[in-house]
Amino acid sequence: MNKHITTFCLALIFLMFASCIDQITFPLDKGTEKLIVSGQINNLDEDKFVFLSETTSANREPLYSGQYLVLNDLPRPVRGAQVVVIGSDNSQSRFNEIGPGKYMLGREVKFKSGVEYHLEIIIQGKRYLSIPEKMPDIVGEDELSYEFVRGNFKGAPETAFISIQTEVSLPETIEPYYLRWDVDEAYYWNLTFFPNPFNKAPPDCYVFDFPDPERIALFNGQASGFSTNQNRQIVAQRVVDESFLSRHYFNVRQVSISRESFDYWQKVKVLVNNTGSVFDTPPAPIRGNLYNDKDPEEVVLGYFEVAKVSQKRIYTTRADVPFFLPEICTYERNRPLDKYPKTCLRCSEFPNSTNDTPHWWFDQ
Template sequence: MKLYKITLFFLFTIFITSCEDVVQVDLDTAAPKLVVNGSIQWQKGTLGNEQQIKLSTTTGFYSTTIPTVSGALLFVTNSDNITFNFSEEIPNSGIYLCHNFVPEIDKTYVLTIILNGETYTATESLKSVSPITNITQNNEGGFNGSDIEIKTFYNDPAVVNNYYLFKYKANVNAIPSYDVSDDEFYQGNEFFGYYTDENIKSGDNLDITIYGVSKRYFDYMSKLILISGGSNGPFSTPPATVRGNIINQTNPNNYALGYFNISETDFRNYVVQ
């Protein structure tokens, strides 16, 4: 009987161990593409002169590091033909800094990136955002009546079509979550952004940022949020390629990923009650 039990245990151990073997499938690796994280943000009440743009490249499926890009030439030109150079590069980070940027509502800005003999451009206009007016909390939300729900209120301007991006970063989560909204059904009225997360509890900190965005960036972020499934945020690896507004003027087939966006923002830190 003891031998029988020992044999069964031995076979069960082998079975469990074999189930934990990691199987890697050989995948075709495409040539790296430029990835542009070009979100210029002008927080209400600040000068907005300190800005940054980050460059990286795509990498293999099994890679645990994201390659950064060095040696690029970056600058942004506004519709008055004034150029702002992102000439200071933080070593080994892919981050390029500008210290004298001048944000102006509804002005058009063109990003230019020159890298490896190719020129990339992107055009976007700076959109204003309605300020956050109030934040409320409901502790009896969700299907079971025990979820924490947080609403961030703002007054949408009348007449003009407006588009919004919401960023929520709770201290208990490693990455932020995002949501988008347009004013088609509440133009000129008070409305709110909605956030809930089963992990948050009383005493947690929640950073809330609301962005004024263009219609095109609204559509871009809507697609990213949709394909991400809302579980890991829009900047996790998507199951499909979503093209942004970066255009390779030298070689269109060697397109870049990412987006150049420029927004006025409003920010609040909220302590969960």
């Protein structure tokens, strides 16, 4: 299988899955590097992000890892870009680079209905623009539930997994609308409590991830043909493991998007079904809504969305899980330190983790 792993998703981009699905290989032209853009602005009171990276070209220079030079197909973050969102009301809001290829706009910036917004990116003198979009006026509501199941999970029999479902209240309108569901997860991880003279517990550890990156849940309100405003969707499934020993959240975002964005994600969905994950660089170039204003023939991958979002959360605790869960981080007196998984010793071993409690953690 030929996979080109990249930061290619809205919201936080952290790849943790690898798929075993058979692929249809589409050759990706590696003669030139291609810019990958992923980002969204919306109506929520939250920080907004844009992620920039580049695919690997055939003549790319080796990357210094800190110890040695490496050559690989992994896209590399684009640093030092100027990223600005511009409104038809003459507003301008600049994203600040907070990490390699990760640009953030603070939650204090608000976006208005009826205003067209587009993204401007300047990289080494090249100027990239997104096609302007307005924020949709409507979005539905989700009523979340979960079910623990033991059965066939992506070809693996007798597997314990959880299924996150929503009973969707669809918008009551005769106007066309288009929906997508994004799901991320956050859970508390128990680090090993080693005995010490001060009886000091290890720091809190919160881990963030995407539970089901292969799934792209879409709904076309214009073509649905539903006579009621209710619809049931499975929005995520994932294996039950040690992360369910403590509180485990699933954050579900129902995203109302433009027809153009819906068509884009439909194309990505077709390719994901053949290649394995939404985080893989498309094996055939899919044009999004971004372009080089001096070279419209340049292929730019990804999409910048202007969306209206409804967000709900649901969580499980250990008492909810009907399966046995091994406690791999429990202290054992005669167990050597090197026999503990590294994730039992340091929260930072997880690619996306923090010792700070999310502000919403105890809201439910």
